[in-house]
Amino acid sequence: MSTTVSTSALPAAAEAPRYDFRSAEPRWQAEWERRGCFHVADVPADGRPKYYVLEMFPYPSGKIHMGHVRNYTLGDVVARYKRARGFSVLHPMGWDAFGLPAENAARERRSHPAKWTWDNIAAMRGELKRMGLSLDWAREFATCDPAYYGHQQKLFLDMLAAGLVERRESWVNWDPVDGTVLANEQVIDGRGWRSGALVEKKQLSQWFLKITQFAPDLLAALDGLDRWPERVRVMQANWIGRSEGARLRFDLATPTDGIDAIEVYTTRPDTLFGMSFLAIAPEHPLAAGVAARDAGAAAFIAACRSMGTSEAVLETQEKRGWDTGLRVRHPFLPDATYPVWIANFVLMEYGTGAIFGCPGHDQRDLDFSRKYGLSVVPVVLPPGEDEAGFSIADKAYDGPGVMINSGFLDGLAAPEAAKAAAIAGLARLGVGEGVVNWRLRDWGVSRQRYWGCPIPVIHCESCGVVPVPAADLPVVLPDDVTFDRPGNPLDHHPTWKHVACPACGQPARRETDTFDTFVDSSWYFARYCSPHAAEPVTLAAAAHWMPVDQYIGGIEHAILHLLYSRFFTRALKATGHLALDEPFAGLFTQGMVTHESYRGEDGSWLYPEEVEVRADGTAVHRQTGAAVTVGRVEAMSKSRRNTVDPGAIIDRFGADTARWFILSDNPPDRDMEWTESGAAGAYRFTQRLFRLAEAVTALPGAGEVPDTFCPEARGLRRATHRAIAAVTEALESFAFNVAVARIYELANAIGDAERAPDTADLRWARQEAVEMAARLVAPMLPHLAEEILARLRPGGALATDLPWPEANAALAAADTVKIAVQVMGKLRGTVEVTPGAAEATVLAAAEAEPNVARALEGRRVVKRIYVANRIVNFVLAGPA
């Protein structure tokens, strides 16, 4: 016989639970709203210290998912806890509302992106409100509202005036069928993800925000972000990618097409004497000239261009090249010349788009040289090798050593000393210099889309690019657009783009590109400080609330969103809109929510609610009874159908249960597995806590604090005050699962006290314990906490408004402590003594413990270790 642990084991609606969350949760949500509990002013005058809690705002897809529930639960616990600790807490919510899904929906369902988006927002707002989050809803905004994006246009124009914006040509992935630019991740196997058309590399004029201008500071300031996860800082540092090297010029033996030299960037100028070729990127200007004369070169370049940019292709791609026939002179060896190749592994976007090849000490260069029979000269001798016997086989050596075969560098230590000498040598000759290079590139923000913030400029034939005058902002998206043909609807609109030039009044053309949606999310945290202000950011409000004290979201935003926001904050400072550099003082990255996946006999994915999982781990289809294969536990995804709908969970168990299970399961930075049994267990606890509380509230009041307490009452008070201390510590350190465990212990202690004889002092202690339990769970189970406190103290303060309880250390202290007694590090017994007992007393008791005494018998004790209130260890002489 197998029992089920599936949804059928859940309480039927017919049996009324004693704690009726269905009536309590909406009732308390309405009460909080009525009292304005979570509302704060833009610039508060109440003198309380501020705390800004922010969770990454959601994209309005139409439904919240478990990842949202986890994210907003974590943030809400922090917000409610900090509020109880006396902070004035800013905890806002809004919508990251621009983006492609709205346009796709428009194409597929003939629904307008605006309507689709606002409908989704309304639906998701309702779902979020059911979670009982302590949000200041008066601050809500959506980035697709001109009231928001108009300010964004102003910020852009100010950045433009400050020289932080540039218009320039750049290579993009172009989908010729959809008539739009694709992001790298939208190119799959060289084809557009939606049209399936072969993607072309095309040069387009695009707007760039000059994030590279801040690269040094964005890197250096990472050190100060001590409340950020180490791995996020490492990821950002890698992304910014600082490297030290040299830029140097190689003169062409014969100038060609008016070009007489090639500039190269290298991090290893010390290996210059090991050079055997020079390679340029297929997009390098010199390559175009070569291709014009050499059909083979032209064909090679064309092949590289169609190769695609996907990682999989790059990874497996063989190193290939084309000899241009040109030769360059070596800066240090005027008589030596080297061939110039076009190579598929040289990137135009990094460094100068040209490298010198040193096959002895770079694996790529070695692979290339072996393929085309180029020379390999070792110039760094590894420690312990002798010069005569050392040669390079199929493994380049990139470690430290001593310079050989390198003229004036011979004998120097590689890489550092030799690098410095080589750079000095290049500088002396006037052909190169030491430089710092960055991997970070400027941020291209132009998108050929409708559903985004219009870029507020006008193109005039005579005046060039003219900013839209501030008085004409916002530049509002037209409503009457069609999606019946490919390309950007803004560009197709009959009238929208035709305007008079603000400078000369002649007919001109509006910019029809819109911003990358990452722009929208790069300053929303600042707008929350004064969401209704006439200016984008109010300095006084931002000065009060910024930075965000605790930011919470997914690790998937570790680089782009967080880096862009850090850049934007600096850019806003440079344009006078903000007065700080770092937007997020503390960052927490949560793990994903996962679930088992299920497949039917025909291999199709099944939703969890279609499946009945038996206790032995096998599963069947609920309707058909057919066998179901239980698959891996994976991140919830629609395609695998291993999703659980938060709305359904809240219907069945209530918001508190969903919150409690999410918090209790494991540490919040790890992936958690959503299970039906775990959710049911959390539900049982909410009922149990309510029942324990009700048993106490049903008793007559216990009155004044008793003078003395019986041992049971003392024990309960000890459990209560220990729980206060432990839960406080756990919440401070984001160890919510530990906080939950300590609350279970307190509940167990309350349950034990129920079975002890009912004395007045125990009754008092039980009331104290129940009250404290309610206040300790309030950040996690806010509705249940209110319900319990309202019964315990009718007409009293809301749990939401009570200060955080203080533990009484004297009450938490134990009457006796159990001390472990070890002999040679092995546990042989325990002794119970009063806390702080004299060392001699404890040692005597330890030696007298029968099992310890037996272990000590006939042996000489050479050392007695005593750690107060913890442990005794006897060290014996000689062998056993």
Next chain:
RNA sequence: GCGGGUGUGGCGAAAUGGUAACCGCAGGAGACUCAAAAUCUCCCGAGCUCCGGCUCUUGUCGGUUCGAAUCCGACCACCCGCACCA
């Protein structure tokens, strides 16, 4: 390849130099019940046991220490990020 992380009962985990496994989930036994659900009680790392205890156990091997899940070194496995970055 480089960088970061993780590894503890059947499962999620706790303990960050001092009695390994708190708390929960799953499981087992019992109470209540005509019965079930709910609830409550007890058991629950492995092996041995003369029932006093003993031995083993935190990925593996070594080291430091009176004492190591915890600190150090080497290795193994898995996860994540980055990458022809010159």
